[in-house]
Amino acid sequence: MLYDVPVNLGDRSYQIHIGAGVLDRLGALCAEAGLKGKCLVVTDENVGGHYAQTALESLETAGFTAGFATLPPGEQTKCGDQVFALYSECIKAGLDRKSFVVALGGGVIGDLSGFVASTYLRGIPFVQVPTSLLAMVDSSVGGKTGINIPEGKNLVGAFYQPELVLADLDTLKTLPAREYAAGLAEVVKYGIIYDAPFFQTLEENMDGLADVNNAELLAKMVGRSCEIKADVVAQDEREGGLRAILNFGHTAGHALEKVAGYGEYVHGEAVAVGSIFAARASAELTGLSQAECDRIEKMFKDLGLPVKAPGYNWADLRVALSVDKKTVGGMPKFVLVSEIGKSSLGNEIPEALMEQLWNEL
Numbered sequence: 001m002l003y004d005v006p007v008n009l010g011d012r013s014y015q016i017h018i019g020a021g022v023l024d025r026l027g028a029l030c031a032e033a034g035l036k037g038k039c040l041v042v043t044d045e046n047v048g049g050h051y052a053q054t055a056l057e058s059l060e061t062a063g064f065t066a067g068f069a070t071l072p073p074g075e076q077t078k079c080g081d082q083v084f085a086l087y088s089e090c091i092k093a094g095l096d097r098k099s100f101v102v103a104l105g106g107g108v109i110g111d112l113s114g115f116v117a118s119t120y121l122r123g124i125p126f127v128q129v130p131t132s133l134l135a136m137v138d139s140s141v142g143g144k145t146g147i148n149i150p151e152g153k154n155l156v157g158a159f160y161q162p163e164l165v166l167a168d169l170d171t172l173k174t175l176p177a178r179e180y181a182a183g184l185a186e187v188v189k190y191g192i193i194y195d196a197p198f199f200q201t202l203e204e205n206m207d208g209l210a211d212v213n214n215a216e217l218l219a220k221m222v223g224r225s226c227e228i229k230a231d232v233v234a235q236d237e238r239e240g241g242l243r244a245i246l247n248f249g250h251t252a253g254h255a256l257e258k259v260a261g262y263g264e265y266v267h268g269e270a271v272a273v274g275s276i277f278a279a280r281a282s283a284e285l286t287g288l289s290q291a292e293c294d295r296i297e298k299m300f301k302d303l304g305l306p307v308k309a310p311g312y313n314w315a316d317l318r319v320a321l322s323v324d325k326k327t328v329g330g331m332p333k334f335v336l337v338s339e340i341g342k343s344s345l346g347n348e349i350p351e352a353l354m355e356q357l358w359n360e361l
C-alpha cells in the first residue's frame with residue numbers, strides 16, 4: 001500500500017509515495033508522473049548491490065531506457081569532482097533534455113544527483129528514491145540540492161524540486177544501525193521545531209523507534225515527518241524566512257561536520273550535537289524551560305546519538321560558522337525554541353556565550 005504526501009508548490013508540485021516493498025513500482029510511477037525516454041540511475045556502492053537491479057528492471061519494464069552510475073559511499077562523495085564525473089555519465093547514457101536522473105540512495109546521492117540534474121543541459125527532471133531514513137524524512141523532500149566545497153558544507157547548490165519521491169520502507173532493513181539513528185535526529189527535529197505532540201509520541205514510542213520491522217510506527221513516523229517538511233516548504237520554498245526553522249541544530253552541526261572532517265560525524269550525528277547546542281542556547285536566550293531542554297537532551301541520548309563533541313577547538317568552529325548560509329555580517333543566526341514545538345529564526349548568540357556553550361559540549 002502506498003501512503004502519499006503531496007508537496008504543494010504550484011506547477012512544481014509532486015507526490016511523496018511511502019510504502020513497504022514498493023520499489024518495483026518505480027517505473028510505473030515515473031510513467032504516471034509524465035516522464036519519458038532515457039534516464040540515469042545514480043546510486044552508491046552500498047545501496048546499488050541491494051536495490052539497483054529492482055529499480056532498473058522496474059524502469060525498463062515501464063519502457064524507459066535506464067543507464068546506471070555507482071559512486072563511492074559517504075559524505076566525501078558530495079563534491080565537485082563527482083558532479084563532473086556524473087555529467088560525463090549523463091552524456092554516456094545519452095541523456096537529452098527530455099531525459100531524467102534517478103537518485104537511488106541516501107542524502108549524499110540525492111543532494112549530488114539533484115544538483116547534477118539541475119545543471120546538466122541547464123536542468124533536466126529528476127526523481128528521488130531515498131533509501132536511508134534521513135533521506136526519506138528530510139533530504140529527498142523540498143528541493144535543496146548541492147555539494148560541499150573545502151570551505152564549508154552545502155555551499156554550492158540549487159533549489160530544484162524532484163518530479164516524485166518514492167520511499168520504500170523495506171529498504172531500511174539493510175541500513176546500518178548508526179545511519180538509522182542519524183536519520184532519527186532529523187525526525188526529532190520536526191517535533192522540536194514544529195509539533196510538540198509528535199515529539200511526545202516519539203518519547204512514548206522510544207522502544208519501537210529503532211525497530212525497522214514495526215511497519216506501522218515506521219510509516220507514521222516517516223509520513224508525519226514528510227508532512228511537516230512539505231508544509232514548511234510549501235509556505236517558503238526558497239528559504240526567504242520560515243524554511244530556515246528546518247536548520248535547527250544545523251548551524252553548529254554543519255560547522256562540526258566540516259571541522260571534524262566530513263564523515264567523522266555523519267550528518268544526523270552532527271545535527272544531534274548541534275541540537276544540544278541550540279537547546280541550551282534556547283534555555284539561556286529564548287525562554288526554553290530547563291525541563292524541556294532536559295527532555296530534548298534525553299531524547300537524543302536515548303536514541304544513541306552523540307550529545308557531546310569533545311576535542312574540537314572553538315576558534316576552528318567559529319571560522320566554520322562564519323560561512324554558514326544564515327550568517328550575516330559575520331554573525332551566525334540560530335534557530336532557537338521558546339518551547340518544544342515553537343521555534344524562531346535569526347537569533348544571535350553573544351560571542352562569549354557561543355564559546356561557552358561550545359566548550360561545554
Ligand SMILES: NC(=O)c1ccc[n+]([C@@H]2O[C@H](COP(=O)([O-])OP(=O)(O)OC[C@H]3O[C@@H](n4cnc5c(N)ncnc54)[C@H](O)[C@@H]3O)[C@@H](O)[C@H]2O)c1
Binds near residue numbers: 050108111142
Ligand atoms: N537536501 C536536504 O534537504 C537535506 C536534508 C538533510 C540532509 N541532507 C544531506 O544528506 C546527507 C546525509 O544523508 P544520509 O544520512 O542519507 O547519508 P548517506 O547518503 O551517506 O547514507 C548513509 C550511509 O548509508 C548507506 N545506505 C543508504 N541507504 C542504505 C540502505 N537502504 N541499505 C544499506 N546502506 C544504505 C549509504 O551508502 C551510506 O553509507 C548529508 O550530505 C546532508 O547534508 C540534505
Ligand SMILES: O=C(O)C(=O)C[C@@H](O)[C@H](O)[C@H](O)COP(=O)(O)O
Binds near residue numbers: 250
Ligand atoms: O530542507 C531544509 O531547508 C533543511 O534545512 C533541511 C536540513 O535538514 C538539511 O540538512 C539541509 O541540507 C540544510 O540546508 P542548508 O541550507 O543549511 O545547507
Ligand SMILES: [Zn+2]
Binds near residue numbers: 138186250267271
Ligand atoms: Zn539536515
